Amino acid sequence: MGEPPVDYNAASSSTQPKRREKVVLAYSGGLDTSFAVKYLSEDCGYDVYTATANTGGFSAQELATIEKHALELGAVKHVNLDITQEYYNKSIKYMVYGNVLRNGTYPISVSSERMFQAIAIIKYAKKIGADCVAHGSTGAGNDQIRFDLTFQVLAPEIKVITPTRDLSLTRDYEINYLKDHGFVGDFKKLEYSYNEGLWGTSICGKETLHSDENLPESAFLRPMTAHDDKRLTLDFVKGELDAIDGRHYDDKVKAIQDLEDLVAPYGIGRDINLGDTIIGIKGRVGFEAAAPLLIIAAHKLLEKYTLTKWQQYWKEQLGNWYGMFFHESYYLEPVMRDIEAYLTKSQRNVTGKVIIDLKPYRYDLVGVQSPFDLSKTGFGEYGEMNKAWTADDVKGYTKIYANPLKIYHYNQLKNGIADDDL
Incomplete structure (x- = not known):
């Protein structure tokens, strides 16, 4: 199988618990989290409970397959946490109210999903009395921060384990590790994720x-x-x-x-x-x-x-x-x-x-x-007809409205300062 990029046995012994502690793993069914199930259960001696927090991206068939694979990999128990409605009520609704687009472009779909997935995972970990919680994020992206921060804030007493990030393993190493431990999945690297x-x-x-x-x-x-x-x-x-x-x-x-x-x-x-x-x-x-x-x-x-x-x-x-x-x-x-x-x-x-x-x-x-259309109030039609004011009203209003500018430019002129910008 080849040697891992780090001292794998040293990494294992450093996390070896004195008893079989309970860890909840945020499980997506992908390569990194599949490796984590097997690694944490067999090499580190944890009882691994896998949880998939669904924010509307998984079909019933996909969820069933994810659960099947988690149990085959050695999970003690798997749960599917459907948080789609909560995700709408506590996130999407407000993002619409705020017309939220990152850089005026991106509707921060993954950003918002990860926060609610992290919240759901740590709530489940607390519910079952887990000693640890784990995720499969790498060290090169935003998700590691989202999971770590949420876990630390909501359950500072629960240890956070991140084997994918800490061991810096290659994709090939993870695939070969799973094969050597009796699990062969379809982990073909696709052109896009x-x-x-x-x-x-x-x-x-x-x-x-x-x-x-x-x-x-x-x-x-x-x-x-x-x-x-x-x-x-x-x-x-x-x-x-x-x-x-x-x-x-x-x-x-x-x-x-x-x-x-x-x-x-x-x-x-x-x-x-x-x-x-x-x-x-x-x-x-x-x-x-x-x-x-x-x-x-x-x-x-x-x-x-x-x-x-x-x-x-x-x-x-x-x-x-x-x-x-x-x-x-x-x-x-x-x-x-x-x-x-x-x-x-x-x-x-x-x-x-x-x-x-x-x-x-x-x-x-x-x-x-709309019954609340502010352009249809009977006060007038822009560029066509004024109904709530007279021509003299506008003349007087404009005179007062111009006062700050008149004062500034008069003062410039009085002091002999030419406004070169005009």
Whole structure:
């Protein structure tokens, strides 16, 4: 099998417990976490309990396969933690309220998912009285911080174990290790790695590793198959998606899933985001998120009609901070609850219908219909007719409005200072 990059036996003995301690492993079914099950149970002597926190990215069949493999690898018990509804209620809803897009581009799907997965895993670990908790993140990305920080804050008494990161093992070593221990899985290295969830799919590999390349059509999981234009309507009630083409949804998760199925075939919601990672390097990730991007775009348009200028201004500032804190593992910072309270209050009049034209690879926001439309109040029509003021009112208003500028420029002139900028 070959020698590991580090002293494997030394690493094992340093973590060898005096009794069979209980460890909860955040298990995805991939190579790293599959290796961790076998390594922690056989080489380190732990009773391994595996847990998969589903945020809408796994089918029932996939979850069944994940559980089967976990038990075959030696897990004492496996649980599937369905947190999709909680993820919507405590995360997605507020990201829509805040029109959250990382760098104005990315709907922070993985960032937000990982925080809720980490919370679910550590809650389960505390519930069963685990001595330790483990995850399979490497040392090169954001997820290690998200898991570590959440575990430390919510359960500082529980030890965190990270074999993939600490041992720095190669992919081939992990595969050979599993084979030598009687487990042969389909761990073929693919050109791209995907993370699917309710709020979008991330795509990493090949072109995302180079600054001058874009993802080809073949890299996306949902092919572009729709070629005919389609008019679509989305109804919002107090900022939440309520209906698609007139069909009302009590289940908001189902609404997002149905909208994704409807609009993804148009090839919209695809992009690559370049951002600053928590660990200080630049990270480039591709994604496809048709429903999230369309919902946010429609919601933002409706807000333009139903919110005042200063509501929009301050909501944009707080929305940006909310997204940044979420991305950088600070979901548990109490100011996030304060921002959520503001965002919720700001949505009291964000009710109405948004009309959208879908086209191959793009969409057009046509307009809105809302009882709270501030452009339809009877005070006047922009550029056409003033109904609530007279010409003399405007003349007097402008004279007072100009006073600060008059004072400044008069003072400049009085002191013989020429304004070269004019």
